[in-house]
Amino acid sequence: MLRSPLNLLLSACLALLLGAIVNPPEAGAAGIGVHDAWARATVPGQPSAGGFLVIENSGQSDRLLAARADVARAVELHSMVMQGDTMRMRRIEAVDVPAGGAVELRPGALHLMFIGLHAPLNAGDAFALTLRFERAGEVVVQMQVMPMGHRGSGHGAHGGAAGGK
Numbered sequence: 016m017l018r019s020p021l022n023l024l025l026s027a028c029l030a031l032l033l034g035a036i037v038n039p040p041e042a043g044a045a046g047i048g049v050h051d052a053w054a055r056a057t058v059p060g061q062p063s064a065g066g067f068l069v070i071e072n073s074g075q076s077d078r079l080l081a082a083r084a085d086v087a088r089a090v091e092l093h094s095m096v097m098q099g100d101t102m103r104m105r106r107i108e109a110v111d112v113p114a115g116g117a118v119e120l121r122p123g124a125l126h127l128m129f130i131g132l133h134a135p136l137n138a139g140d141a142f143a144l145t146l147r148f149e150r151a152g153e154v155v156v157q158m159q160v161m162p163m164g165h166r167g168s169g170h171g172a173h174g175g176a177a178g179g180k
């Protein structure tokens with residue numbers, strides 16, 4: 016590589032230019048995008064259901080603090096932990112969403128839990144879910160209700176019909 020003063024000047028300019036493109040001033044204001052949002056169908060009488068989605072964050076680091084939906088009395092954030100031989104779910108306070116990263120809520124791992132369903136969730140239905148982020152504020156997404164076997168979580172996450180709660 017040539018290291019003439021002109022070259023150095025050029026690379027400095029280029030770096031500034033690229034920096035301006037990669038880091039627009041308003042990045043982080045509302046860099047949250049949510050996709051692949053779905054909930055698992057339930058049978059009549061089943062009190063709760065799992066919800067899953069992918070959060071992408073093109074802005075500053077953020078945290079998912081809470082969620083709510085009309086279909087259930089409450090929506091909790093859950094993680095899965097090993098207890099002896101069994102995976103158990105545990106309520107958590109928040110889900111970290113790293114800057115420029117993504118978090119996947121999926122069967123057998125981090126997930127949403129719809130507690131106290133007012134009616135069964137039927138495959139093919141959709142409903143609105145409101146997510147509340149520390150930085151991005153509220154984000155509303157459409158949850159698609161998928162058949163029970165969807166993405167066959169063989170992990171025993173919330174697999175069983177009547178669930179353990």
Ligand SMILES: [Cu+2]
Binds near residue numbers: 065126128
């Ligand atoms: Cu759960």
